[in-house]
Amino acid sequence: KVKITTDLRKYTAPARGSKAWKTIFKRRTAVERVNAYLKLYFQLDNVRYRTGKRSKVHFDLVTLVYNASKLAADRIRKMLESQQKQVA
Structure with a gap:
């Protein structure tokens, strides 16, 4: 056993491994x-606002759109699965 304080990294x-x-x-x-x-598809790595307020609004809108699209995709997937179960 080795103490954490020897090398934290x-x-x-x-x-x-635990x-x-x-x-x-x-x-x-x-x-x-x-x-x-988010960085790749919503350009979060390329925010051009200098103030924190505008960049926070941009981030909040991006995360809102991302969460809404994931919610819609999950609901559509669930609906299609239930339709396929009814057919089979």
């Missing part, structure tokens, strides 16, 4: 996937 809490680490890492990768999607 190498020996983290919870320890890498079950707790895997659950935390899964959550983090899910969030990073969404961030990458």
Whole structure:
């Protein structure tokens, strides 16, 4: 066993490879996937506002549109699955 204080980058809490680490890492990768999607398709890496208020409004609108589109896609998928179950 190695103390965390020796090298925080190498020996983290919870320890890498543990079950707790895997659950935390899964959550983090899910969030990073969404961030990458927003940067790629909604131009969040290219915000041209200088003030924080305008860029926050831009970010809020982008996340609103993203969440609404995901909600609509999930509802459409659920509806199509229920229709296919009724046919089969």
